[in-house]
Amino acid sequence: MSSLFLERLGVTQPLVLAPMSGASTPALVAAVSSAGGLGSHGAGYLAPQAILDDAAKIRALTDRPFALNLFVLPDDFHEDEPAIDFARATLDTLMEREGLAIRSSLPERWAPRFSDQFAALCEARPAVASFTFNLLTPAQLRELKRRGITVVGTATSVAEARAWAELGADAVSLQGAEAGGHRGTFLHEPEEAMIGLFALLPLAARAVDIPLIAGGGIMDGRGMLAAELLGATVSQLGTAFLACPESSAAQAWKQDLAQADDVRITTIRSFSGRAARGLRNHYVEAMKPYEARLPAYPVMNALTAPLRRAAAAAGRGDLISEWCGQAATLSRPMPAAALVTTLLQEYAQARHRLA
Numbered sequence: 517m518s519s520l521f522l523e524r525l526g527v528t529q530p531l532v533l534a535p536m537s538g539a540s541t542p543a544l545v546a547a548v549s550s551a552g553g554l555g556s557h558g559a560g561y562l563a564p565q566a567i568l569d570d571a572a573k574i575r576a577l578t579d580r581p582f583a584l585n586l587f588v589l590p591d592d593f594h595e596d597e598p599a600i601d602f603a604r605a606t607l608d609t610l611m612e613r614e615g616l617a618i619r620s621s622l623p624e625r626w627a628p629r630f631s632d633q634f635a636a637l638c639e640a641r642p643a644v645a646s647f648t649f650n651l652l653t654p655a656q657l658r659e660l661k662r663r664g665i666t667v668v669g670t671a672t673s674v675a676e677a678r679a680w681a682e683l684g685a686d687a688v689s690l691q692g693a694e695a696g697g698h699r700g701t702f703l704h705e706p707e708e709a710m711i712g713l714f715a716l717l718p719l720a721a722r723a724v725d726i727p728l729i730a731g732g733g734i735m736d737g738r739g740m741l742a743a744e745l746l747g748a749t750v751s752q753l754g755t756a757f758l759a760c761p762e763s764s765a766a767q768a769w770k771q772d773l774a775q776a777d778d779v780r781i782t783t784i785r786s787f788s789g790r791a792a793r794g795l796r797n798h799y800v801e802a803m804k805p806y807e808a809r810l811p812a813y814p815v816m817n818a819l820t821a822p823l824r825r826a827a828a829a830a831g832r833g834d835l836i837s838e839w840c841g842q843a844a845t846l847s848r849p850m851p852a853a854a855l856v857t858t859l860l861q862e863y864a865q866a867r868h869r870l871a
């Protein structure tokens with residue numbers, strides 16, 4: 517099944533660059549795809565035209581297959597006005613205290629319309645489309661398949677893996693609790709589905725018979741082999757690529773990864789209104805007491821956008837969302853193509869040692 521699936525993905529190596537909204541760029545995606553892995557572009561925050569533009573940019577840089585990834589969301593969102601007012605007042609106080617000249621504002625839309633993003637993705641026709649935050653509808657899945665697009669769904673539990681398999685996805689991307697970025701959980705409360713990859717992989721391998729893509733805390737070739745031994749067909753690495761020059765993570769964020777000790781990496785709701793794993797920095801500490809009163813995703817995400825932009829421009833890593841997985845200090849800042857080569861060498865050596 518493994519080699520057939522890799523063939524289907526059009527890749528020669530068992531390595532997927534995780535989609536990383538806020539950090540992935542066409543250059544990063546193309547570099548990984550050109551080096552034999554599958555580059556994925558996190559398009560969850562992008563407007564439909566930007567999805568089409570980025571797909572064209574990737575195609576201009578590589579003729580290898582790549583993946584586009586979206587957040588499955590409703591087209592319209594609940595607006596909890598008291599929570600919005602509270603969040604704005606809290607953010608404004610924080611920004612004033614921290615000496616940032618910007619203040620919160622109400623955006624035109626809280627997030628791009630998912631149905632428009634989905635239509636753009638279909639038009640862009642990547643080899644692979646991956647999804648997180650929820651299931652697709654059967655009609656959406658059929659539409660992707662009609663266009664010959666391989667469909668991958670994200671799961672953080674056995675039940676979610678089963679749900680994607682029953683829907684007809686081609687593969688499941690398992691997101692262990694170690695993983696950086698937003699939790700993809702959709703059938704449970706996020707804190708209930710914090711299952712480590714070492715437990716989740718063999719459990720899911722027993723429950724579903726479609727290929728498994730393993731993500732969460734994998735930073736080198738040894739980790740890739742370990743995931744394979746536990747039932748994965750391919751490893752998906754995100755944090756390992758954050759410090760690459762092709763990643764658009766803010767400079768301060770890239771630098772802070774080196775000091776992101778395991779105990780400083782936590783789940784955070786205060787940046788976006790949805791649980792996500794990242795560095796416990798000054799913003800996270802300051803907003804912790806208010807987390808329960810803040811609006812849900814994507815409203816909170818839109819409200820913190822001006823602050824995050826201003827803080828990044830001012831080099832204030834302590835005020836931005838520094839998403840990363842639990843093994844972030846193992847990251848190696850080097851060009852993405854060199855990192856792919858290093859990972860694949862380590863993977864081959866680990867296989868050899870085991871044999």
Ligand SMILES: Cc1cc2nc3c(=O)[nH]c(=O)nc-3n(C[C@H](O)[C@H](O)[C@H](O)COP(=O)(O)O)c2cc1C
Pocket residue numbers: 534535536537538539558559560585586647648670691694695696697698700731732733734752753754755756839840841842843
């Ligand atoms: C900065 C960042 C952004 C992310 N954005 C997305 C995203 O847009 N879509 C998605 O499915 N997963 C996203 N993830 C989660 C990854 O797909 C993956 O689960 C995770 O990176 C794997 O764990 P690792 O970071 O320890 O390698 C993101 C992760 C990071 C670190």
